[in-house]
Amino acid sequence: KLARRNDYIKARSAGLYRDDAIAKVRVSHRNPAIEKYYSEFGGEPLGHLSHELLHTHFVDRTKLS
Amino acid sequence: MTATTYQPGEIQGLIEIDASKCKGCDACKKFCPTQAIVGASGAAHAIDKDRCLSCGQCMINCPFGAIKETHSALDRVIRKLADKDTTVVGIIAPAVRVAIGEEFGLGTGELVTGKLYGAMNKAGFKIFDCNFAADLTIMEEGSEFIHRLHATVKGEEHAGALPQFTSCCPAWVRYLEGNFPSLLPHLSTAKSPQQMAGAVAKTYGAKVYDMEPEKIFTIAVMPCTAKKVEASRPEFNSAWHYNHEHGAHAAEYPDVDAVLTTREMAQLLKLLKIDLATTPAYEGDSLFAQYTGAGTIFGTTGGVMEAALRTAHKVLTDTEMAKLDLEPVRGLEGVKEAEITLFDKQLGQEVTVKVAVVHDMGNNIESILRDVAAGTSPYHFIEVMNCAGGCVNGGGQPIQGGGSSWIGNIG
Numbered sequence: 001k002l003a004r005r006n007d008y009i010k011a012r013s014a015g016l017y018r019d020d021a022i023a024k025v026r027v028s029h030r031n032p033a034i035e036k037y038y039s040e041f042g043g044e045p046l047g048h049l050s051h052e053l054l055h056t057h058f059v060d061r062t063k064l065s
Numbered sequence: 066m067t068a069t070t071y072q073p074g075e076i077q078g079l080i081e082i083d084a085s086k087c088k089g090c091d092a093c094k095k096f097c098p099t100q101a102i103v104g105a106s107g108a109a110h111a112i113d114k115d116r117c118l119s120c121g122q123c124m125i126n127c128p129f130g131a132i133k134e135t136h137s138a139l140d141r142v143i144r145k146l147a148d149k150d151t152t153v154v155g156i157i158a159p160a161v162r163v164a165i166g167e168e169f170g171l172g173t174g175e176l177v178t179g180k181l182y183g184a185m186n187k188a189g190f191k192i193f194d195c196n197f198a199a200d201l202t203i204m205e206e207g208s209e210f211i212h213r214l215h216a217t218v219k220g221e222e223h224a225g226a227l228p229q230f231t232s233c234c235p236a237w238v239r240y241l242e243g244n245f246p247s248l249l250p251h252l253s254t255a256k257s258p259q260q261m262a263g264a265v266a267k268t269y270g271a272k273v274y275d276m277e278p279e280k281i282f283t284i285a286v287m288p289c290t291a292k293k294v295e296a297s298r299p300e301f302n303s304a305w306h307y308n309h310e311h312g313a314h315a316a317e318y319p320d321v322d323a324v325l326t327t328r329e330m331a332q333l334l335k336l337l338k339i340d341l342a343t344t345p346a347y348e349g350d351s352l353f354a355q356y357t358g359a360g361t362i363f364g365t366t367g368g369v370m371e372a373a374l375r376t377a378h379k380v381l382t383d384t385e386m387a388k389l390d391l392e393p394v395r396g397l398e399g400v401k402e403a404e405i406t407l408f409d410k411q412l413g414q415e416v417t418v419k420v421a422v423v424h425d426m427g428n429n430i431e432s433i434l435r436d437v438a439a440g441t442s443p444y445h446f447i448e449v450m451n452c453a454g455g456c457v458n459g460g461g462q463p464i465q466g467g468g469s470s471w472i473g474n475i476g
Contacts, residue, residue: 015175016362018176019178022358029204030357031197040269061246065068
């Protein structure tokens, strides 16, 4: 009954690794939907639209008031 | 004006201790990454909201159920689902699919992607798998890493800081912003998958769904409480900006309208009398339900790094990694490291990439940051997740009751 914490972390992680192992495609750059996103809309990684929609900036929280 | 660690509009004080239930046992303090919990042993404790990252680790590990969240979007979500004029998009994080089954009597860690899609479809959601956005994150963050690496090797000015830190975990980002602002240039500028998903759903998604963006309501289903605070950051309204520039006039809206934890999604399905355990599998309704194995492992410690290296290898060498499983970054050791040597075709030379993976942040990050600040870090790329084990053990996941979840150490 003790030390169960690791057991459920391991069980859930194992579930995700299984999802990876059974996936038809296992690398992000070959996801056809991602290719479609960039070709129909987003352009290319780090491109103009990526900067507008997919990147951000961070905040120095020691200077907020 | 008094100092605060919050920007205007951000959810504050998300995690709260109920003084009438707290026994002052100190269990929570052991799990807090920032020593934000104050109060003497035996006396009721309280949370310093300016130090708190909203990770919820205290809450899922409190043996007395004395710690609660102060914000729930459940009522709003129910109203939006009932509104025929609204397209409700459910953005499903990787770690949810291996935990929500527990709330419906299924085994711990059981993978229920199809059933979850089915249950959410029945409830009225469009399915937007956050794993799709995780794949998108790899494309952006991986490209950014290669850009920084190449510029550094070539000795270019303004090359971008190395090591590069991952930026998916909102508790980690908030920790760095509040405690080590000088290291912020090391963070990847890529948004988290949640925020990419929201921005994409209301721009490209509006075309895919053939729907006006302001009628799309995005609900992220997350294993995480800190994601609620992330979604409330005022800068995360990129889709509104984009649509505004393209002629729309709607009032300002956020990229992610609401966040439900895994627990709250289970609660919602139960309220709607949908039994996930017996729901037939559903495949999804658009390209946003297509994801790869690399995207899905974002939910466990080491997964982002493994996914990033798979793609970096292809980009740098033009060949796929021979063995996709990257064992050194798997498992529960506090700091994991890996090294890969490959021939970089663009640079025309061999490069050795050294990476590290950190989770259970409160116990493991300090020496890493000290090295980075001193300029002596041996790494090029570092993944950081706040929670022990990564998102699978996030503060929004089903709570293993009866005190079974809090005894025993990570190892």
